[in-house]
Amino acid sequence: MATTIPAIKADAETRMKKSIDSLAQDLTKLRTGRASTALLDHLRVDYYGNSVPITQVASVTIGDARTIVVTPWEKPMVTAVERAILASDLGLTPNTAGTVIRISIPPLTEQRRKDLAKVVSHEGENAKIAIRSVRRDANQGVKDLLKAKLVTEDDDRKAEDDIQKLTDRFVKEVDVVVKHKEDELMQL
Numbered sequence: 780m781a782t783t784i785p786a787i788k789a790d791a792e793t794r795m796k797k798s799i800d801s802l803a804q805d806l807t808k809l810r811t812g813r814a815s816t817a818l819l820d821h822l823r824v825d826y827y828g829n830s831v832p833i834t835q836v837a838s839v840t841i842g843d844a845r846t847i848v849v850t851p852w853e854k855p856m857v858t859a860v861e862r863a864i865l866a867s868d869l870g871l872t873p874n875t876a877g878t879v880i881r882i883s884i885p886p887l888t889e890q891r892r893k894d895l896a897k898v899v900s901h902e903g904e905n906a907k908i909a910i911r912s913v914r915r916d917a918n919q920g921v922k923d924l925l926k927a928k929l930v931t932e933d934d935d936r937k938a939e940d941d942i943q944k945l946t947d948r949f950v951k952e953v954d955v956v957v958k959h960k961e962d963e964l965m966q967l
Contacts, residue, residue: 784930787917787938787942788938788941791914791945794913795910795945795946798906798909798949798953799956802956805902806899807820808821809964814841814843814847815841815847816841818869818884819834819847819869820833822863825863836851837849837850837880838850845883845885846882846883848880848881849873849879849882851880854878861873864880892965899964900961902957903956906953910946910949910950918939921938921939
């Protein structure tokens, strides 16, 4: 529990920033019509009995605008990487030529784009809820300081105004991130 208003505000800002970072990370997993190595970041591969991220067993690069190239570092890992890609929720089909796996990213249909835009909007709303929750916690921290008579009522009102301005700033940032992702999805 923070014991000063500046500490409460700094904690709130840090937590709100983490909400934005988390939103941005979640949105990288959404497939647009363009190839991105971030699509495979969450995939895990069975590596001699251990589940490890795909980036620990293979090089993942962009071949062209619609192709991801995965090159496993060991020949036996080719089938394990293929299996992980097929088993994922991405709906992608790998094409293997020797030790190189190519993944073509098909263009999105108009309906799929709209569905993904709804998902992006929903994720943005969840981030806003998280930010408002941080605001509530920060305001409660300031109220606790007021109850303990560690701050004056004027300090309390000023702190609440500052926390609201911080909240508004981060909510606008969420809107920018969501708008950017929606624009990216709607590009042909």
